Amino acid sequence: MLKLGIMGTNWITDSFIEGAENSGKWTLTAVYSRTREKAAKFAEKYHRDLVLFADIAELAASDQVDAVYIASPNALHYEHAIQLLEAGKHVIVEKPIFSTTAELEHAHTVARDQGVFLFEAARHLQEPNFKRLQENLPRIGKLHGATLTYMKYSSRYDAVLAGEEPNIFSLRFSGGSLVDLGVYPLYTAVALFGEPESAHYFARKIVTGVDGGGPIILSYPDFHVTINQGKNSTSKLPSEIYGEKGTLWIDPLTSIKTIRFLAHDGSASEELAWPVIDNDMQYEAEEFARIITQKDRDSYEYLADLSLKVLRVSNELRHQNDIWFDAEKK
Incomplete structure (x- = not known):
């Protein structure tokens, strides 16, 4: 079971968590928000002990997280993803992934160097x-x-x-x-x-x-x-x-x-x-988990190339x- 952390506390985050847990491949373990109070409020609905973060560096360093789903405002995707990738976390970024191709190419280079995966959540x-x-x-x-x-x-x-x-x-x-x-x-x-x-x-x-x-x-x-x-x-x-x-x-x-x-x-x-x-987000959660656990580099590179072209x-x-x-x- 992969341990999932989330950034972004809106409706699409709830949908991804539901889809991920329905897949049987993920379990929600951590919530990040700009304040611990906001993180705690979001976490209440899940009625379980979750690790709460208001500091990205602490989230990146946590052994309670294997991968992070990012649904922060579009312009913040890159800086958030880079911090997590450099710390060796897998990252799933809600579309649109980044603002520029230079950001995307650099982020994939970091992911490859760290031996982790970076996905754009184009769920369909x-x-x-x-x-x-x-x-x-x-x-x-x-x-x-x-x-x-x-x-x-x-x-x-x-x-x-x-x-x-x-x-x-x-x-x-x-x-x-x-x-x-x-x-x-x-x-x-x-x-x-x-x-x-x-x-x-x-x-x-x-x-x-x-x-x-x-x-x-x-x-x-x-x-x-x-x-x-x-x-x-x-x-x-x-x-x-x-x-x-x-x-x-x-x-x-x-x-x-x-x-x-x-x-x-x-x-x-x-x-x-x-x-x-x-909830069709379950399908992407299943596929991302499969790629991570099987270390399926071919499928990853196909998705990375597709994301860059788009x-x-x-x-x-x-x-x-x-x-x-x-x-x-x-």
Whole structure:
């Protein structure tokens, strides 16, 4: 059983803890927050003795922790992860992993030197139905293109409209729609089709200076992928991948419940998706535990390379729209 520490005391942290413990591979042992009082308040709901930290150096040095899940504000991910990696802890960082490719490359170098693993928690890649989608991609024949949709109105956009600047819509905290929601369809495209030859983002910038959403076009040698993503509006459209022999109809893009193969000639309409569990973070927790315990370097390097490619494309798309995080100006 791997001993899990957490940084970040919000709803997604609770979801990861639940998924990790449901996997039977992890047990929560430690909670970090900026104050011991906040750590204690978060820990209360788990009704067990947990080690509480308000000092990252103490967390990094603790023998009560094998790995740490980081869900602090985006701009703090790198400095938190480096301290833990240098101390020999495995690290799982909630997406988006870091602000720059230089940060990511350095962090992976530290992880390799220390003999530990660094993961980006792009949870949908580990879903059985995502793997089912990958397996059935050849059924549609030569690819003609795809439309990937992930648009969900954020309640924190109401705060922007009220004149506030929540972290997720702040340049100071490396926020914006692209890195928060757009990263999911970007990961899907890169995992399925590889890194695009070129990419273009028609961002709708908001008053805080980040992007609220907008369409993205990824160009490959023989086809294009259109991504519809945003946090200041909502879409109920499914995603589709088109080929010479048929179409794969996917809904939704994460926590996939439906994958339908539709033959162009109407001769086939087949449901491919498997039943899903309520908390799909369990799948990534299981896979990260497997890689750690089996020391599966090949699987780790695949995920590390994928994470770098996604961040490289994401940064290019932001910069096209003159969106630069404070972390990039240091």
